[in-house]
Amino acid sequence: MTIDFELSPRIKATKNMIHMFAESAIRPIARQYDENEHEKPWDLLNMVQKFMGGGLAGAFGAETKEKKEEGGEPKEKKPRETNLAGAVTIEEIFWGDAGIALSFPGPGLGGAAVQASGTPEQKEKFLARFSGDKPVWGAMAITEPEAGSDTANIKTTAVLDGDEWVLNGEKIFVTSGKSALEDSEGFVVVWATVDRSAGRAGIKPFIVEHGTPGMQITKIEDKLGIRCSDTVSISFMDCRIPKENILGSPEVVDKTKTEGFKKVMATFDATRPLVAAMAIGVGRAALDFIKETLKEEGVELRYGINPHRMTSLERDIMQMEADLKAARLLTWRAVWMLDNGLRNDLQASMAKAKAGLAVTRITQKAVELMGPLGYSREYLLEKWMRDSKINDIFEGTGQIQLLVTARRILGFTREQLK
Amino acid sequence: MVSFELDDEQKLVQETVSSFAADLMEPAMRESDESGEVPQEVIAKGWELGLLGGCIPEEYEGFGEELSALTGVIALEELGWGDLSMAMHLMAPSVLAISVLDQGTEEQKKQYLPAFCGEEYKAASSALVEPYYNFCPSALRAVAERDGDEYVINGKKCLVPLAKESDHMLVFAATNPGMGFSGVDAFIVPVGTKGIEIGDREKNMGIKALATYPVNFKDCRVPLVCRLGGEEGCDFLRLLSRSRLALAALAVGMSRRALEHSRDYATQRIAFGEPIGSRQAIAFMIAEMAIEVDATRLLVWEAAWRCDKHMDFEKEAALAKNYAADMAMMVCDRGVQIMGGHGYIRDNPVELWFRNARGFATFEGMVMV
Numbered sequence: 012m013t014i015d016f017e018l019s020p021r022i023k024a025t026k027n028m029i030h031m032f033a034e035s036a037i038r039p040i041a042r043q044y045d046e047n048e049h050e051k052p053w054d055l056l057n058m059v060q061k062f063m064g065g066g067l068a069g070a071f072g073a074e075t076k077e078k079k080e081e082g083g084e085p086k087e088k089k090p091r092e093t094n095l096a097g098a099v100t101i102e103e104i105f106w107g108d109a110g111i112a113l114s115f116p117g118p119g120l121g122g123a124a125v126q127a128s129g130t131p132e133q134k135e136k137f138l139a140r141f142s143g144d145k146p147v148w149g150a151m152a153i154t155e156p157e158a159g160s161d162t163a164n165i166k167t168t169a170v171l172d173g174d175e176w177v178l179n180g181e182k183i184f185v186t187s188g189k190s191a192l193e194d195s196e197g198f199v200v201v202w203a204t205v206d207r208s209a210g211r212a213g214i215k216p217f218i219v220e221h222g223t224p225g226m227q228i229t230k231i232e233d234k235l236g237i238r239c240s241d242t243v244s245i246s247f248m249d250c251r252i253p254k255e256n257i258l259g260s261p262e263v264v265d266k267t268k269t270e271g272f273k274k275v276m277a278t279f280d281a282t283r284p285l286v287a288a289m290a291i292g293v294g295r296a297a298l299d300f301i302k303e304t305l306k307e308e309g310v311e312l313r314y315g316i317n318p319h320r321m322t323s324l325e326r327d328i329m330q331m332e333a334d335l336k337a338a339r340l341l342t343w344r345a346v347w348m349l350d351n352g353l354r355n356d357l358q359a360s361m362a363k364a365k366a367g368l369a370v371t372r373i374t375q376k377a378v379e380l381m382g383p384l385g386y387s388r389e390y391l392l393e394k395w396m397r398d399s400k401i402n403d404i405f406e407g408t409g410q411i412q413l414l415v416t417a418r419r420i421l422g423f424t425r426e427q428l429k
Numbered sequence: 430m431v432s433f434e435l436d437d438e439q440k441l442v443q444e445t446v447s448s449f450a451a452d453l454m455e456p457a458m459r460e461s462d463e464s465g466e467v468p469q470e471v472i473a474k475g476w477e478l479g480l481l482g483g484c485i486p487e488e489y490e491g492f493g494e495e496l497s498a499l500t501g502v503i504a505l506e507e508l509g510w511g512d513l514s515m516a517m518h519l520m521a522p523s524v525l526a527i528s529v530l531d532q533g534t535e536e537q538k539k540q541y542l543p544a545f546c547g548e549e550y551k552a553a554s555s556a557l558v559e560p561y562y563n564f565c566p567s568a569l570r571a572v573a574e575r576d577g578d579e580y581v582i583n584g585k586k587c588l589v590p591l592a593k594e595s596d597h598m599l600v601f602a603a604t605n606p607g608m609g610f611s612g613v614d615a616f617i618v619p620v621g622t623k624g625i626e627i628g629d630r631e632k633n634m635g636i637k638a639l640a641t642y643p644v645n646f647k648d649c650r651v652p653l654v655c656r657l658g659g660e661e662g663c664d665f666l667r668l669l670s671r672s673r674l675a676l677a678a679l680a681v682g683m684s685r686r687a688l689e690h691s692r693d694y695a696t697q698r699i700a701f702g703e704p705i706g707s708r709q710a711i712a713f714m715i716a717e718m719a720i721e722v723d724a725t726r727l728l729v730w731e732a733a734w735r736c737d738k739h740m741d742f743e744k745e746a747a748l749a750k751n752y753a754a755d756m757a758m759m760v761c762d763r764g765v766q767i768m769g770g771h772g773y774i775r776d777n778p779v780e781l782w783f784r785n786a787r788g789f790a791t792f793e794g795m796v797m798v
Contacts, residue, residue: 014435014734015430017431017738314748315566315610315669316567319563333728333748333749338724340727340728341727343431343433347431347433417706417713421695421715423696
């Protein structure tokens with residue numbers, strides 16, 4: 012191997028195809044589904060389901076396919092590009108529109124958790140539905156009113172009663188929760204504690220099917236951005252699910268049996284760089300808009316002159332460009348490591364931290380630089396500024412990413428660096 | 430196919446230069462900065478690594494196969510980790526050598542390159558920066574006017590490394606003032622040429638051990654054959670960009686060293702009963718430093734990769750260099766800040782990196798890959 016930044020022909024072709032799709036099918040309706048929150052672009056979603064077979068090709072869903080084809084675990088040493096393909100694809104779709112992209116059907120985080128730690132029976136039962144004709148969503152419910160990044164504080168309980176787990180508690184900020192549970196025959200993976208005194212070790216993921224009695228969507232959030240994507244609160248009141256719907260082992264004390272939990276947590280190492288790629292797509296949209304506007308106005312950007320001779324505008328744009336590129340390269344490194352079977356938790360957090368912060372700054376600066384064009388809802392720039400803010404928040408805020416990064420660099424445990 | 434893995438030769442270069450930097454450069458750093466002299470034995474040993482000779486093909490008496498900017502930046506990051514003054518002294522000849530190798534005529538290659546392939550260090554200098562606050566390589570005030578069989582160079586230069594120690598310097602001057610980068614040419618000038626006045630050694634805030642000089646050119650006449658690239662002239666922006674890659678790589682290396690120092694200090698220094706790195710105020714600074722060092726390295730790699738692949742890389746090199754200059758200052762400032770009062774004391778190395786770091790905003794054309 013040698014250092015190379017050239018995408019393989021296969022990924023390039025996919026990238027071009029997805030870009031055309033984003034430009035022709037997503038961009039034109041981006042404003043409509045921002046202004047009309049809680050509406051879904053069903054025509055588009057049905058088409059996506061039909062052509063992409065459940066989920067973003069190469070992204071969360073692609074892993075499923077690959078493993079199915081090989082009939083087992085992928086070989087670690089064989090050079091793969093699955094996750095890189097995912098990152099590249101996601102950047103293009105999110106360049107089109109973040110809200111609509113997030114509303115795409117597919118296994119989502121919930122499906123990723125099943126994929127990572129489900130038994131063969133669970134995978135068969137819960138994942139097959141995503142490759143059908145109709146759009147289906149999977150969702151993940153972790154956050155609670157009083158537990159965000161602090162997952163050890165999860166209060167939702169799961170008690171074994173005969174052949175069933177009984178769930179009680181309230182979950183908030185469940186992405187695509189309505190899509191999974193009301194708009195399709197999907198499921199949600201719910202994190203609940205089987206033993207509060209055990210702290211994190213007592214927290215387990217459970218699969219809850221749509222239509223399960225005792226589970227109710229109590230609120231659909233109105234948001235700053237990504238409005239096409241639904242975010243809901245779900246309450247569980249004596250919600251009974253089959254005993255076998257737990258992911259991983261129910262044991263609390265036996266550390267050798269916590270593999271399932273760890274695997275689910277490890278899915279975040281895979282998804283964090285993909286969230287970074289989402290951010291980069293939005294940031295690039297903003298930067299493209301600025302550059303096109305300046306080109307129309309006949310403003311030339313003088314690369315290569317010394318910064319103290321640049322206009323403030325030139326300096327800002329070059330900073331934005333370098334930041335965006337740096338975020339993309341950090342992201343590509345993180346997914347490349349994953350594709351090559353290397354532990355990437357540090358690099359995944361670095362990419363997410365950089366990308367989240369970079370695009371919130373890029374889009375905010377972009378609105379500033381474009382003046383009234385930036386602030387006007389006639390253009391999408393103000394929307395991108397609102398949309399991009401989520402990238403510094405979901406899947407672990409920027410601060411949590413810094414915490415994870417710092418712990419790894421300093422060699423501190425979570426107790427040593429809180 | 431995208432990959433972030435060094436090839437075997439690059440790994441070897443990285444390991445070798447890294448050991449050299451840790452064993453010989455870093456231990457000599459403080460004394461060298463205080464005395465203002467680079468240790469000659471370190472330079473001699475550094476020359477033995479063959480970093481420059483390894484870029485030059487056999488036909489010009491070198492032992493390299495192909496000039497690789499990527500391999501170059503990997504080596505320079507390690508040198509920058511060791512010490513900036515020594516790194517810039519050791520690699521000062523690279524500007525003349527690589528410019529000739531990349532864009533010289535066949536005669537120029539034959540004439541100048543073998544000198545850099547010997548066993549002993551061969552100094553060479555380059556004169557690009559000018560002593561004006563708004564200096565910009567696209568608007569040089571130094572000019573070279575053609576007069577019959579000669580070019581007449583006039584203008585002032587500063588930050589000219591090893592001017593007195595070298596036999597030749599590569600002088601950049603505008604042959605078409607007002608034409609930006611494309612109006613600039615480079616001239617291989619013997620240091621003793623009439624009309625060259627080398628002033629007293631400069632006193633800079635950082636890189637104190639690197640000997641730099643102000644140089645005045647007053648009707649300095651050189652024959653046409655001294656013009657890099659002959660009648661064709663040279664692609665100045667390309668050379669400048671190669672130099673920017675080298676500088677950015679040095680900045681990454683030095684910043685990485687400062688980051689490592691901060692990391693170690695934050696785990697060892699106890700305040701309020703626990704290591705200061707246990708506090709987010711310190712830990713977050715270190716996390717951001719780490720992210721930015723890695724981010725800059727990847728920007729440099731990508732630009733160098735483009736260079737090696739014969740793609741346009743000038744824009745990328747400029748972005749990487751400017752990004753690196755800002756990053757180095759941010760990282761080294763925090764390096765001082767994390768040590769508090771101790772960071773301000775010259776017993777500790779961070780103040781040295783802090784002084785060196787600001788230089789990257791000013792340095793141009795002093796090293797090359």
